[in-house]
Amino acid sequence: MSKWWVKLEIFLKDGILDPQGKAINSALHSLGFEEVEEVRMGKILRLKIEGETEEDIRDKVRKMSEIFLANPVTENFEIRVEKICE
Amino acid sequence: MSKWWVKLEIFLKDGILDPQGKAINSALHSLGFEEVEEVRMGKILRLKIEGETEEDIRDKVRKMSEIFLANPVTENFEIRVEKICE
Numbered sequence: 001m002s003k004w005w006v007k008l009e010i011f012l013k014d015g016i017l018d019p020q021g022k023a024i025n026s027a028l029h030s031l032g033f034e035e036v037e038e039v040r041m042g043k044i045l046r047l048k049i050e051g052e053t054e055e056d057i058r059d060k061v062r063k064m065s066e067i068f069l070a071n072p073v074t075e076n077f078e079i080r081v082e083k084i085c086e
Numbered sequence: 087m088s089k090w091w092v093k094l095e096i097f098l099k100d101g102i103l104d105p106q107g108k109a110i111n112s113a114l115h116s117l118g119f120e121e122v123e124e125v126r127m128g129k130i131l132r133l134k135i136e137g138e139t140e141e142d143i144r145d146k147v148r149k150m151s152e153i154f155l156a157n158p159v160t161e162n163f164e165i166r167v168e169k170i171c172e
Contacts, residue, residue: 003123009093009130024131024155033150037089038134044095045110048124064119069110 001050004057005082010070011042045069054081087136090143091168096156097128131155140167 012018020041028036051057061079070077098104106127114122137143147165156163 007095011130011132021131027154028150031150031154033146035136035146036133036150037136040132042130042132044097044128044130045107046097046126046128047122050121050123060119060121064114064117064122068113068117 001052004049004051004054006047006049006057006061007080007082008045008047008061008065008069009042009078009080010044010065010075011040011077012074013076016074057081087138090135090137090140092133092135092143092147093166093168094131094133094147094151094155095128095164095166096130096151096161097126097163098160099162102160143167 018040021039024041025036025039028039047061049057049060051060058079058081065077065079066072104126107125110127111122111125114125133147135143135146137146144165144167151163151165152158
């Protein structure tokens with residue numbers, strides 16, 4: 001079996017208030033970065049995982065996200081399979 | 087000026103203990119996902135930002151990260167410029 005690096009990005013759905021992102025946006029403006037229009041804050045997980053194919057890995061990580069890692073009511077997630085280690 | 091989406095990934099440097107990642111790893115094992123070998127937890131920010139060129143955007147976001155968004159002693163960051171909105 002091969003080993004894979006997976007990145008899982010989890011963001012609050014668009015339309016759901018993100019106070020952390022808003023606070024960062026204001027702080028950036030105070031620091032002079034006026035060109036920033038919007039900031040959304042999210043979580044990212046990097047997983048090292050064993051599996052046969054990229055499809056297999058995607059299915060597993062999707063399942064983990066749905067039952068445990070993300071909240072499907074408030075959050076969207078995106079899976080990126082980055083490279084094979086071995 | 088164009089508008090850009092930027093994603094900024096921030097992870098603890100390799101070698102720095104990541105208790106949150108370890109806790110998630112254990113929880114995934116308890117749920118039957120034994121094929122997961124390692125988990126690292128990070129932050130991700132999605133920024134909407136105005137600027138002339140991709141290089142210009144990268145420079146700005148690098149500066150924001152170095153002075154405010156990331157801790158250069160303990161964290162690594164990666165910038166991805168994703169698409170032009172307008």
